[in-house]
Every structure is written in C-alpha cells, then in structure tokens.
Amino acid sequence: MKRILIADDHEVVRSGLRAIVETRSNWIVTAEAPDGEQAIALALETRPDVIIADYSMPLVNGLEVSRRVKALRLRSEVLILTMHENEEILTETLLSGIRGFLLKSDARKHLISAIEALLDGRPYFTSVVLEKLLTDYQLNKQNKSGALLTxxxxxxxxxxxxxxxxxxxxxxxxxxxxxxxxxxxxxxxxxxxxxxxxxxxxxxxxxxxxx
Known part of the structure; x- marks a missing residue:
C-alpha cells in the first residue's frame, strides 16, 4: 500500500486531490495538512511515499516543505502543485531539485501519472511546464545580473x-x-x-x- 500526504490550504482542493488519489486501490491518503508546518510534522509521523504540496501555503511553502523533508532524511518524494505559471516559481523549483511539478489545472488529467512516476523513482513534469522550466533555467543561467532569491x-x-x-x-x-x-x-x-x-x-x- 502506497502512502500519500496531501498539503494545501484549501479544503476543497484537498478533497478533490484525495478523490483522485483514492481511485487507486493500492494507494491511501494517510494525512491532510492545511499549511506547510503541519505537512512537515505529519510527514514525520506518517512517513508517506509521496507528498503532494501546494507551492503557496501559509507559514512554510512547498519548496521549504521539500527542503525540510530532505533534511529529516525522509524517503518521501514531493510533488509541487501550483495554479501559477510563474517564472520565478518554476525556476526555483528546478534549481531546488524538485522531481515533480504539476499545474493545478492539469491535476485531474495528470495527477495519477505524476505520482506513479515519483513512486517509480522517475521525475514528472507536464510537457508545457517542462518546456518553460528549461527555457527559464537557461535564461536565468545566462543572466548574471538577475540574481534569484534562495x-x-x-x-x-x-x-x-x-x-x-x-x-x-x-x-x-x-x-x-x-x-x-x-x-x-x-x-x-x-x-x-x-x-x-x-x-x-x-x-x-x-x-x-x-x-
């Protein structure tokens, strides 16, 4: 049984994601978190295989959740979800080593495939996001004056x-x-x-x- 943790500050979004995840009989949602701080605590408690984390959460955002999970040496893969095709979010995600990134508008169609990929040890980016990530990464590497925030x-x-x-x-x-x-x-x-x-x-x- 594969264990999934869902972290998003909107209950309706969490419910929708849970409904998609639970279409798979061998997957179980072990916990839901309304902010990043609780997501980290619940990850430590439930040891999920995959954490679905909204980028823009209160207290601690999705990238920080991923960083803290790594620091705690948990073996959880993190799938970042966001509703924004924001250049800085996409570039920072790539530079942070996140292996899964999905727009919320694509979740209904691609969430299962994204989780399957992460469970198999493979990265997952929808094609439109991957193209934008690579383009933004290359542009920012070339732009020495445009320092990004860590x-x-x-x-x-x-x-x-x-x-x-x-x-x-x-x-x-x-x-x-x-x-x-x-x-x-x-x-x-x-x-x-x-x-x-x-x-x-x-x-x-x-x-x-x-x-």
Missing amino acids: SREQNVVQLIAEGHTNKAISSILKLSVKTVETHRASAMRKLGMSSTAELVRYAIRKKLVAP
Whole structure:
C-alpha cells in the first residue's frame, strides 16, 4: 500500500486531490495538512511515499516543505502543485531539485501519472511546464545580473509578507533571529528594496501570498 500526504490550504482542493488519489486501490491518503508546518510534522509521523504540496501555503511553502523533508532524511518524494505559471516559481523549483511539478489545472488529467512516476523513482513534469522550466533555467543561467532569491530567502519574504515578526519567523523556520535578519537583508539587497512594504508588494506580485 502506497502512502500519500496531501498539503494545501484549501479544503476543497484537498478533497478533490484525495478523490483522485483514492481511485487507486493500492494507494491511501494517510494525512491532510492545511499549511506547510503541519505537512512537515505529519510527514514525520506518517512517513508517506509521496507528498503532494501546494507551492503557496501559509507559514512554510512547498519548496521549504521539500527542503525540510530532505533534511529529516525522509524517503518521501514531493510533488509541487501550483495554479501559477510563474517564472520565478518554476525556476526555483528546478534549481531546488524538485522531481515533480504539476499545474493545478492539469491535476485531474495528470495527477495519477505524476505520482506513479515519483513512486517509480522517475521525475514528472507536464510537457508545457517542462518546456518553460528549461527555457527559464537557461535564461536565468545566462543572466548574471538577475540574481534569484534562495529558497530560504523566498520563504522568509513570504513570512514577512504574512505579517510575522523576525522572532516568529525564527521559530517557524527553526533558525536564529540573526540568521533570519541576514536572509531578510540579503533578499532586500538582491531585490533592490529598502522597506517591508516593498517586500510585501513583491510577495503578492510573485504569488507567494494572496493579496
């Protein structure tokens, strides 16, 4: 029996994904999580074979879930789902080593195939996403002046935009306050920004948080 964990902050989305997953008699949804922090805790508890994680979740996004799962040495594959064909999301996903990426609009048609691929140790990207990922990756490798935020910097920016203080972020990400401040300063330097308001606008524009 293959174990699947579903993490998305919308209950209706989780229900829809569960319905698709449970069409396979040898797959079981072991847990559902409404945010990334709970997804990590439930992954540690239930040891799923595959984690279906929404990119834009509260507290901890899908990429950070993947990073923490690897750090915990869990053998779970992560399938990132998003509703946005956002250049930065796609490129950061590729650079982070994620092996599965699917647009939510493609989930009904491709979710089963994506999970099967990950269970077999193969990566899975729908053709339109793969083409865009490779194109964006090549362009960003060529563009030396367009420094990308690291996954950690992006997560710090997301949490700042959600209204969390540096102290709260340090608790959520299990980092020191000084390290959070360093990531915050680095992100602002790369983005050429000088205020929290600018970071919030950036996070909304990049779909890291809802407006």
